[in-house]
Amino acid sequence: MSLFRSIVFASVLVGLIVGVAVSAAQFLGTSQLILKAEVYEKAGEAAEQQAAASSEDHSVMAAHDLRAEAWEPADGLERRAYTVVANVLTAIGYALVLTGIIAIRGKPVTWREGLIWGLAGFACVMLAPMLGLPPELPGAPSAPLADRQIWWMGTAFATAVSIGLAVLVRKPWAVVAAVVLAAIPHLIGAPAAPDGAHALAPEALERQFIENAVMTSLVFWLLLGSLSGTLLRRFET
Amino acid sequence: MSASHSISTAKSGIDTSIAKLLQSALAVCFGLMIVGLVGFSHIDVLHNAAHDTRHANAFPCH
Numbered sequence: 001m002s003l004f005r006s007i008v009f010a011s012v013l014v015g016l017i018v019g020v021a022v023s024a025a026q027f028l029g030t031s032q033l034i035l036k037a038e039v040y041e042k043a044g045e046a047a048e049q050q051a052a053a054s055s056e057d058h059s060v061m062a063a064h065d066l067r068a069e070a071w072e073p074a075d076g077l078e079r080r081a082y083t084v085v086a087n088v089l090t091a092i093g094y095a096l097v098l099t100g101i102i103a104i105r106g107k108p109v110t111w112r113e114g115l116i117w118g119l120a121g122f123a124c125v126m127l128a129p130m131l132g133l134p135p136e137l138p139g140a141p142s143a144p145l146a147d148r149q150i151w152w153m154g155t156a157f158a159t160a161v162s163i164g165l166a167v168l169v170r171k172p173w174a175v176v177a178a179v180v181l182a183a184i185p186h187l188i189g190a191p192a193a194p195d196g197a198h199a200l201a202p203e204a205l206e207r208q209f210i211e212n213a214v215m216t217s218l219v220f221w222l223l224l225g226s227l228s229g230t231l232l233r234r235f236e237t
Numbered sequence: 238m239s240a241s242h243s244i245s246t247a248k249s250g251i252d253t254s255i256a257k258l259l260q261s262a263l264a265v266c267f268g269l270m271i272v273g274l275v276g277f278s279h280i281d282v283l284h285n286a287a288h289d290t291r292h293a294n295a296f297p298c299h
Binding site: 002003004007008011026030031034070071072073079082083085086087089090092093094095096097098099100101103104106125126129130133134135136137138142145146148149152153209212213216217 | 256257258260261262263264265267268269270271272274275276277279281282285286287288289290291292293294295296297298299
C-alpha cells in the first residue's frame with residue numbers, strides 16, 4: 001500500500017476513535033459550561049439590544065439581526081451531533097499532520113513514543129497558544145478574530161518548529177534557536193481585548209472551563225499520539 | 238554487482254524516499270486544511286456547526 005494511503009487510513013481510524021471519545025468527555029465538561037455561559041451571553045445581548053432600542057441606534061440592531069440570521073444547529077441532539085462531526089474532523093486533521101510528520105521522519109513509532117508525539121502536539125496547539133489566548137467561554141471580550149487567528153497559528157507553528165529543532169536536530173545551536181523561536185510569539189504578545197471590556201460569564205465558570213478544556217485536550221492528544229504511532233505501523237507492514 | 242546496477246539501485250532508493258516525503262507532506266497539508274476549515278473558517282454556518290469544538294480546542298472564536 002502506498003504511504004499516502006497508509007497515512008490516510010490510519011488517520012481516519014484514529015480520528016473516528018479520538019473524535020468520539022473526546023466528544024463524550026466534552027459533553028460531560030466543556031459543552032455544559034458553554035451552555036451555562038450562553039445564558040449570561042444572551043442576557044448581556046438582550047440588555048445591549050434594549051439599550052440600543054431605547055437610544056434608537058438602529059445600526060447596532062441591524063448588525064444583530066444580520067448575525068442572528070445565519071443557520072445554527074438547534075440545542076440538544078442536533079448541536080451535539082454537529083459537535084461530534086467537528087471533533088472527528090478535527091481529530092482526523094490533526095492525525096494527518098502528526099502521522100505525516102512521523103512518516104517524514106521515517107522511524108516507526110511505538111505507542112509509548114506516540115504518547116510523546118502527542119504531548120508535543122498538545123504543547124503546540126494548546127499549551128503555547130493558551131499562554132496568550134486561553135480557552136474562552138462565549139461572551140468573553142476579545143481582539144478582532146483575524147488578529148487572534150494569525151497569532152494563534154503563528155504561535156502553534158513556531159512552537160512546532162521549535163520542538164522539532166530541539167528534539168530532532170540535537171545540536172547546541174538548534175536548542176538555542178528553539179528557545180528563541182518558542183519565545184518570539186510571546187514577546188510579540190497576543191492581541192489584547194479592548195480596554196474596559198469584561199466577560200459576561202462569572203470568573204469561576206471561566207476558570208472551570210479552562211481546566212476542563214485543557215484536560216480534555218491532553219486526553220485528546222495522548223490518545224491521538226499513541227494511536228497514530230501504532231496504527232501507522234500496522235498499515236505500513 | 239556491476240557499478241551501473243548499484244548506481245541505479247541508489248537512484249531508485251532516492252526516488253522512493255522523495256516519493257515518500259512528498260506523500261507524507263501531502264498528508265500534512267490535507268490535515269492542516271481540515272483543521273483550518275473546522276477551526277478557523279469565517280463562514281458563519283461552519284462556525285456555528287463547529288462552535289463547541291472551537292471553544293473546547295481554544296481556537297479563536299467570535
